[in-house]
């Protein structure tokens with residue numbers, strides 16, 4: 402059935418998914434803060450800053466008015482970076498006049514509050530205005546989705562009927578959507594893979610090879626799972642699309658913003674230079690801070706996160722961080738993996 406749907410945030414991911422929804426026949430409206438960007442989308446069907454070379458569907462409309470975006474539909478996709486979620490949701494809350502289904506597509510954890518994105522949204526939007534909240538996550542670079550390359554993601558909600566509704570909205574020949582009821586696991590996997598993606602970029606930037614990359618993905622998954630399970634996630638979720646799947650996509654892809662920033666750090670650039678050169682959100686930086694705080698809060702060893710924290714925030718040279726990781730206290734592999 403055709404639905405009216407609003408997507409908030411016209412970065413690469415918000416734009417790619419708004420395009421999918423339009424192609425699926427929905428009345429898809431994309432909100433951006435900047436008028437020149439909504440004009441570009443409406444007039445030229447492009448978003449050259451975030452998806453260069455992509456022609457967007459002609460039935461995709463954009464607006465720079467949050468009032469218009471809010472009034473457009475009762476299904477709202479939130480796709481701004483984690484840092485902007487509170488601010489955008491506060492404004493949305495003041496404009497909402499009806500109950501809405503919220504879908505979030507962002508991957509991060511807020512430092513200090515240590516909240517997952519669904520928790521931030523529920524803090525900022527009144528309960529009576531939320532029909533339900535679904536997370537859409539998985540190994541999905543926007544650059545490949547707009548090329549219609551086969552992609553799989555997961556719609557997560559405790560209420561599986563709502564997850565199935567979202568599955569139907571997005572699913573098509575090139576975007577296959579699974580469902581999962583483990584919201585904590587899906588959000589933790591999606592957020593923390595960015596930390597490991599940054600670290601994978603660093604080892605590539607340093608010139609190390611496939612052995613180091615495989616070690617990072619595997620041991621990264623071990624520390625993400627350890628923390629996630631302590632936070633209430635289902636262990637199996639971490640071997641699924643939003644865990645291992647997204648780790649592979651992020652750690653091995655030239656599209657990944659986190660990987661790119663990491664590789665620039667490994668090549669000797671400062672964090673500021675790397676972020677400037679990537680020019681899009683690198684969620685893993687703030688999430689590393691949050692993950693380091695979570696590992697202390699939950700008393701879970703997270704050696705890769707800790708090493709990356711020292712590189713990002715304490716000026717440690719990436720090579721020294723790798724050397725320290727390799728020579729740390731000896732361990733048994735499986736005991737450490739599963740407690």
Ligand SMILES: NC(=O)C1=CN([C@@H]2O[C@H](COP(=O)(O)OP(=O)(O)OC[C@H]3O[C@@H](n4cnc5c(N)ncnc54)[C@H](O)[C@@H]3O)[C@@H](O)[C@H]2O)C=CC1
Pocket residue numbers: 410411412413414415433434451480481482483485488489506507508509541542543544680681682684
């Ligand atoms: N790019 C991708 O392939 C994927 C991204 N994601 C996640 O989606 C989220 C968004 O990422 P991208 O689209 O890549 O980011 P991006 O860097 O391409 O774009 C971010 C957009 O958010 C807007 N924005 C920033 N602060 C804002 C604010 N305060 N109010 C309103 N708009 C604001 C920017 O103007 C820009 O349009 C992130 O959490 C990312 O991890 C998830 C899956 C795939």
Ligand SMILES: O=C(CO)COP(=O)(O)O
Pocket residue numbers: 508539540541542595598647650651656657658659660682683684
């Ligand atoms: O989440 C993503 C792919 O699933 C995108 O990763 P980056 O933010 O590192 O580009």
